[in-house]
Amino acid sequence: MCNTIKHTFHLMKMSWDVLMLDKELMLFPVFSAISILILVVVFGGLGLLGEVTGGDGTTTAESSVQAGMVIFVVLAYIITTFFNASLVSAALERLRGGDPDVGSGLSHALKHVHHLVLWALITATVTIVLMALRAASRRIPLAGLLLRMVGGVWEFLTFFVVPVIVAEEQGPISGIKRSASIVRQTWGRQITASFSFVLFYIVAAIIAIVPAVLVGLVNVGAGILLGVVLMATALTIVQTLEGIFKAALYDYAVGLQPQGFDLPTLQMAYRPA
Numbered sequence: 001m002c003n004t005i006k007h008t009f010h011l012m013k014m015s016w017d018v019l020m021l022d023k024e025l026m027l028f029p030v031f032s033a034i035s036i037l038i039l040v041v042v043f044g045g046l047g048l049l050g051e052v053t054g055g056d057g058t059t060t061a062e063s064s065v066q067a068g069m070v071i072f073v074v075l076a077y078i079i080t081t082f083f084n085a086s087l088v089s090a091a092l093e094r095l096r097g098g099d100p101d102v103g104s105g106l107s108h109a110l111k112h113v114h115h116l117v118l119w120a121l122i123t124a125t126v127t128i129v130l131m132a133l134r135a136a137s138r139r140i141p142l143a144g145l146l147l148r149m150v151g152g153v154w155e156f157l158t159f160f161v162v163p164v165i166v167a168e169e170q171g172p173i174s175g176i177k178r179s180a181s182i183v184r185q186t187w188g189r190q191i192t193a194s195f196s197f198v199l200f201y202i203v204a205a206i207i208a209i210v211p212a213v214l215v216g217l218v219n220v221g222a223g224i225l226l227g228v229v230l231m232a233t234a235l236t237i238v239q240t241l242e243g244i245f246k247a248a249l250y251d252y253a254v255g256l257q258p259q260g261f262d263l264p265t266l267q268m269a270y271r272p273a
Contacts, residue, residue, distance in 0.1 A: 032083035091247035119172035163250035204234035
């Protein structure tokens, strides 16, 4: 555990140094968050994100609500996938010696938007199916654990799909195969991650919450406002660092030298299980 924490912070430090060269990369998670917020407002206004009740208190239009939720999830995945691909594209440009900006990242992602949409549909479908299976198997012993393992394997094998789509111009199906192949050829079959983004999200949340709590002791409204601003900023930074790291790890795995990262550290991102 200590090695995982140490390695995570080392990787994030290198990602931070790259981010300081192109601070505008943080705009991609911001664009994604704003787009999702607009989506929530639209679907909420249409009454498709919650139960619709009649005058007698009975639930009506339940099928419409369920369909609306599915459409919402799919569109949310398309939005996040597109802006994540824009971030990865810009990060790859920087790691390969270029000087990216928001326009170059968006432009490159747009060239592959058809593949990105298909990939988003696949990931949304897998997510919805796994959620449905978990809900249906709550009373079945070990079923939840098995489904979490399936989800973990899926996430692991598809780790490089977005970089493969934007850098190698492959479709989502071949991208899945290519991603799994990259992982196996670089680190082997029986491996475990020596980094955890969850740790960094927790640290970022703590850093954001503590000042807000202190201010809230004096003025509750100001504390809440500060907490929202700091939390949004913290999440934006960590998401950007995560995208930069994924781009660097991809470049390393395909035999390139990502600028700002040392190869031994990237090699140790995964270790034998």
